[in-house]
Amino acid sequence: MNPIVSTKRFSWPALIVVVALAAIAPLLVSDFFLNSILTKALWLGIAAASLIFLAAYAGMVSLGQVGIYGIAGMAYANLVLADGGAGAAWNPYLALIGALVIATVVGLGFGWIAARSEGIYFLMITLAFSVLVYYFFSQVTGLSGFGGINSVDLPGVVGSPETDPVPRYFLTLVVAVLVFLGLGALSRTAFGLGMQGVRDEPARMRALGFDVTRHRTLAFGVAAFVAGVAGVLSVFYNTRITPGSINLAQTIDVLIVAVIGGLYRLEGAWVGALTYALIDNYSREWVPEVGNVLGPARFNTLIGVLFLIIVLASPGGLIGIWDSLMAKVRTPRRAPAPKPVPQTIE
Amino acid sequence: MATPATAAEPAILRLSGIDRRFGGVHAVRGVDLEVRPGERRAVLGPNGAGKTTVFNLISGEFPPSSGRVELFGHDVTNLPARKRARMGLSRTFQTSRLFAGLSVEDNLFLGALGVGAGHLRMVPSSKDGRLREQARAMASQVGLDSRLDDLVMDLSHGEQRQLEVGMALVAEPKLLMLDEPAAGLSRAERVKLTEMLLGLDESITLILIEHDMDVALRVAQWVTMMHDGAVIVEGTPEEIRGNQTVHDLYLGSGLISHE
Numbered sequence: 001m002n003p004i005v006s007t008k009r010f011s012w013p014a015l016i017v018v019v020a021l022a023a024i025a026p027l028l029v030s031d032f033f034l035n036s037i038l039t040k041a042l043w044l045g046i047a048a049a050s051l052i053f054l055a056a057y058a059g060m061v062s063l064g065q066v067g068i069y070g071i072a073g074m075a076y077a078n079l080v081l082a083d084g085g086a087g088a089a090w091n092p093y094l095a096l097i098g099a100l101v102i103a104t105v106v107g108l109g110f111g112w113i114a115a116r117s118e119g120i121y122f123l124m125i126t127l128a129f130s131v132l133v134y135y136f137f138s139q140v141t142g143l144s145g146f147g148g149i150n151s152v153d154l155p156g157v158v159g160s161p162e163t164d165p166v167p168r169y170f171l172t173l174v175v176a177v178l179v180f181l182g183l184g185a186l187s188r189t190a191f192g193l194g195m196q197g198v199r200d201e202p203a204r205m206r207a208l209g210f211d212v213t214r215h216r217t218l219a220f221g222v223a224a225f226v227a228g229v230a231g232v233l234s235v236f237y238n239t240r241i242t243p244g245s246i247n248l249a250q251t252i253d254v255l256i257v258a259v260i261g262g263l264y265r266l267e268g269a270w271v272g273a274l275t276y277a278l279i280d281n282y283s284r285e286w287v288p289e290v291g292n293v294l295g296p297a298r299f300n301t302l303i304g305v306l307f308l309i310i311v312l313a314s315p316g317g318l319i320g321i322w323d324s325l326m327a328k329v330r331t332p333r334r335a336p337a338p339k340p341v342p343q344t345i346e
Numbered sequence: 347m348a349t350p351a352t353a354a355e356p357a358i359l360r361l362s363g364i365d366r367r368f369g370g371v372h373a374v375r376g377v378d379l380e381v382r383p384g385e386r387r388a389v390l391g392p393n394g395a396g397k398t399t400v401f402n403l404i405s406g407e408f409p410p411s412s413g414r415v416e417l418f419g420h421d422v423t424n425l426p427a428r429k430r431a432r433m434g435l436s437r438t439f440q441t442s443r444l445f446a447g448l449s450v451e452d453n454l455f456l457g458a459l460g461v462g463a464g465h466l467r468m469v470p471s472s473k474d475g476r477l478r479e480q481a482r483a484m485a486s487q488v489g490l491d492s493r494l495d496d497l498v499m500d501l502s503h504g505e506q507r508q509l510e511v512g513m514a515l516v517a518e519p520k521l522l523m524l525d526e527p528a529a530g531l532s533r534a535e536r537v538k539l540t541e542m543l544l545g546l547d548e549s550i551t552l553i554l555i556e557h558d559m560d561v562a563l564r565v566a567q568w569v570t571m572m573h574d575g576a577v578i579v580e581g582t583p584e585e586i587r588g589n590q591t592v593h594d595l596y597l598g599s600g601l602i603s604h605e
């Protein structure tokens with residue numbers, strides 16, 4: 001059912017150029033752009049990367065990543081000093097670690113259950129998980145405040161974003177690069193190669209002596225950790241968290257970001273997130289008013305149309321389109337290789 | 347050539363009264379089979395005879411509807427495939443089941459890793475180096491040393507079949523089961539495969555499903571003939587060659603008429 005995926009390795013020069021550009025971005029763009037476009041794209045990209053990591057390397061398309069990041073975000077907001085929630089008033093760094101541990105443990109536990117199903121069933125179970133997390137926090141106001149937890153205490157590295165968004169931007173950038181490189185490196189380890197084996201041929205993996213369920217469970221745990229990182233960063237970004245920010249719409253948005261970028265390459269996560277953030281912010285200005293059909297309020301329609309076009313044009317998303325363009329540019333038309341002459345006649 | 351019936355060593359594999367149904371299809375009916383250490387056994391029979399299903403029952407792909415599977419002297423009837431693999435059983439699949447998105451070397455790396463420890467290792471280690479050496483050595487044994495870095499999806503059919511055998515061998519099995527390894531190979535490739543099988547370490551027990559009589563009867567010391575889910579004849583290659591039932595079945599299905 002899945003197309004055969006080869007997770008190509010990225011190019012270092014391209015990464016260095018992108019990171020260098022990102023590093024000087026604060027000099028080039030407005031605070032608004034730095035915050036609402038770039039910082040948002042970076043943390044949203046991490047959330048999408050956790051989905052793409054599972055899809056590309058383990059062949060598991062999960063809708064549970066927002067559930068996990070919701071848990072991480074809520075855990076963080078409850079553990080530190082904040083307006084609403086439990087207000088445990090921990091040190092923010094300690095709360096950060098606590099939130100990631102909780103997200104990873106929940107991910108491992110839930111992954112252990114979900115790992116037994118595949119394809120559409122896995123999709124449904126993970127979707128149910130995200131919905132469950134949303135309803136849990138909507139209803140347990142002791143943990144989510146009335147309408148959210150506000151004025152969440154942030155760790156020192158973030159600085160005070162209202163006056164200077166640059167430190168938070170750099171923190172998010174560094175974490176995004178670490179996530180990208182870390183997941184890439186992981187894919188080359190014994191565990192990471194095994195995950196790709198599970199993606200391509202689970203029956204062969206069993207025949208070779210691997211415990212496929214355990215591999216899937218751990219892959220889900222790793223993705224949960226990454227989703228947890230995105231969840232905590234989203235709280236840093238918003239300085240608050242509400243049940244509404246981890247609802248079904250957000251689950252679908254993260255899926256859309258991943259699909260727009262491309263489900264088969266990690267880079268796609270940030271390409272998709274940047275595209276999404278740009279459309280989210282600027283579609284109001286770009287889109288002309290056309291009766292009731294189009295208009296500034298039609299952000300979701302626009303994203304939906306883009307989603308549809310990309311899904312139809314390239315299952316590999318924008319990254320896939322880029323790859324096939326580059327392939328055309330790089331390989332000039334060659335005559336087909338001559339068929340080898342058989343040595344014996346059948 | 348010693349026949350299994352006279353050998354004194356205990357069986358490495360024993361099937362007793364194995365049955366397997368798929369809904370209405372009775373794919374395997376009351377099969378008894380004994381294979382001794384170091385033996386070279388061929389399983390023959392027309393398409394649909396139940397040969398692959400017997401392999402799946404031995405490797406633990408699914409359990410038998412009834413009957414008992416013993417491997418290396420242990421009852422493994424209810425043991426999952428991965429545990430049987432770790433006991434020293436390797437198999438290939440009739441239609442290649444390779445990791446299409448990984449390179450030849452990475453495929454063989456996983457083949458070598460599977461029976462070892464450290465499946466969940468998330469950091470590079472010197473153990474990886476040893477597994478990679480094993481993988482590369484196996485690649486040259488099956489004639490793929492020039493394609494180490496190529497993705498499996500870019501290999502030809504013949505190369506994929508060679509890798510399929512390599513994937514089973516790289517785990518250094520005690521019992522090796524090959525399901526039609528020569529299917530779709532050119533004559534030259536089949537000759538190479540036969541040479542490779544004849545050159546296998548004597549300690550390896552081999553069970554081979556093969557339609558190509560040239561390959562099967564050259565490699566095997568003892569032949570089990572299946573039809574309609576049951577074993578109908580057992581004997582030496584010479585006996586099988588001269589057996590009328592075998593001829594009827596194979597000539598009837600046109601399998602050796604063109605040779």
Ligand SMILES: Nc1ncnc2c1ncn2[C@@H]1O[C@H](COP(=O)(O)OP(=O)(O)O)[C@@H](O)[C@H]1O
Nearest residue numbers: 368371373391392393394395396397398399400
């Ligand atoms: N997984 C399965 N599900 C349903 N029927 C099967 C399955 N595997 C094999 N069969 C049926 O069992 C019979 C024997 O098949 P098989 O063992 O593949 O034969 P052979 O390998 O000798 O050609 C066939 O009728 C086949 O259709």
Ligand SMILES: [Mg+2]
Nearest residue numbers: 397398399440
């Ligand atoms: Mg078969």
